[in-house]
Amino acid sequence: MDNFIFKSPTKIIFGRGTEELVGEEVKQYSKKILLHYGGGSIKRTGLYDKVVNSLKKAGVEFIELPGAQPNPRLSLVREGIKICRENGIDFILAVGGGSAIDSAKAIAVGVPYEGDVWDFYAGKAVPEKALPLGVILTLAATGSEASKSSVITNEDGWYKRGLNVDIIRPQFAIMNPELTFTLPPYQTSCGVADIMAHIMERYFTNTRNVELTDRLCEATLKTVIHNAPIVLKDPENYAARAEIMWAGTIAHNDLLSTGRIGDWSSHAIEHELSAIYDIAHGAGLAIVFPAWMKYVYKHDINRFVQFAVRVWDVDMNFENPEETALEGIKRLEDFFRSIGLPVRLSEINISDDRFEEMADKATNRGQKTVGQFVQLGREDIINIYNLAK
Template identity: 65%
Template sequence: MENFVFQNGTKILFGKDEEHQTGIETAAYGKNVLLHFGGGSIKKSGLYDTVVASLKEQDANIVELGGVKPNPSIDLVREGVSLCREHNIDIILAVGGGSVIDSAKAIGIGAYHDGDAWDFFTGDAQVTDCLPIGVVLTIPAAGSETSGGSVITNEEGEYKRAVGHGTMRPAFAILNPVLTYTLPAYQTACGITDMSSHIFERYFTNEKNVDLTDRLCEATLKTIIQQAPLVLEDPENYAARAEIMWAGTIAHNDSLGVGRSEDWASHDIEHEVSGIYDIAHGAGLAIIFPAWMKYVYKHDVNRFAQFANRVWDVEIDLNDLEKTALEGIRKTEEFFSSIGMPVRLSEIDIDEKHFEEMAKKATDRGPLGGFVKLQDEDVKEIYQLAK
């Protein structure tokens, strides 16, 4: 096990009606609030009214910025930075899913930067501070409610890039599973895929003697696998929704990665797909992750066989570990397909046209991955396996 420092200061308020605490939690950071959200769903559901009423009970000065889309754009981030400076914003309140939260974080770091917020995502600037972020989560998926990372898209050049820093972790996050009842099945499935992928990125490690976190990863994955069909069958199953919502947070609050090297190649490879084609991140991961697994499993057949056995209950064939490993990969792909996810690029009408371009862009800052180092030719081969 590697040395590690673990600190996650996000306060979690979990359960029914906790969104009514939004005003009290926000007031601890100041009066001037940038209320950041996506489209009209929070207004249709009544959540917008609840949040605004809670803020006004604390005499908050509310500045609104809606319009966040999946794969949030740097253009809206720039608008948010200008609003923060103009209105002397004390805290950004993100009401929505990972895209809204990621956008809020980018605004939060941009408010402390004299240049363009995109500088952080190209590596031309380093994060030093971030405005406090509060969250009312509506989509369990990205885990951004307790993570220190943000992913933003720049339509100019079709780039999708990530940045992370401890100051970007939200100050508080409100998680009420009831708020997820109205999510479409496809969006729910995309979230399930995303949180599963966050665990995969940590599970496939070269670090030895990390059985405790192996077991924690496996337990979280098995919970997701068990609860996913229940949520899709009965969207108002509170118990199942609660399990999925908490699993999404655990998957990406860094506790599953302590003491172990991580990979993250699959996320970078997928970012190029959604950066160009603007598909849902979870759908892209359902396609890319099994392809990545097929490409790298021989690097550590034992770990893939363990994954197959402990997560998918595949009996280990001691005479043919490769067979066991491949069965685990097959079951992973089968699971994604069973919840309505695409598992081939062809299923979403993506051909080979941009494979070389995407592979070069994915590796333009160096090789990808911690489990196996991937160059542009490797990435292109993974796209081929995914087609």
């Protein structure tokens, strides 16, 4: 186990009806906020009215910034920064999924910064200050509600880049599983893949003696795997929605990475896909992760055997552990397929004509590698895209 520092202070307010508490929660921080959300879905479901009423009741003024979209855009972030500055706003409430939250986080670090907010995502500067923010989550997926991560897409070149700093962890996250009842099945499944990917990125590590976090990862994966088919059959199953929603937070609040170094190459490889093709991140991960596994499993067959046996209940083949490892990868791929996700690029009509361009972007034209479990160069990434064809 490596030395680590862990602090995940987000106040989780979980359960039925909790969105009604938002006004009381927000007013502890500010009386004038930016209300940031996506499109019309929160208006259709009635959530928007509940939030607005709760804010008004608590005497909280708000200026709205709708328009957050999947793979959230830098241009909207810049607009949010401008609104906050011009109106002396010092708190941001994001209502939605990872897109609204990641976008809110970018606004939060952008407002007190004199330079261009993209500096933080391009790795040219590290933010030292951030406005506090709160979240009402409507989608179990990115774990952004309690994470230190934000991923933004720069339309100028379609670069999708992440920022990871503790100061952007939300102050509170209101999580009512009922708010996820109306999600279309495909989005639910993409969320499931994203949650599982967050765990698997941490699970595949070269750090030894990480038994507790291994087991916590396995516990969280098994819970998601068990409950995903239930919510697809029965979208208003509160219990199963709740398990997935809470698992989504645990998957990415860094508890599961304490004392270990995760991999994260599948995320890097996927980000290039969704930046160019604007596909759902979770769908991209369902395609990339099994291909990545097939490419790297020989680096540590035992770890893939453990994954197969403990997560997928594969019967251990003691005479041929490699077969067990491969069966685990197959089960993952079969699972993604069973919940309606693509597992090959061809299934979403992506051909091989931009593999080199994406590998170039992921590695800064071959100047750097991605991944920690196995460090992958430009050629490796092209090979993985080919395995995912």
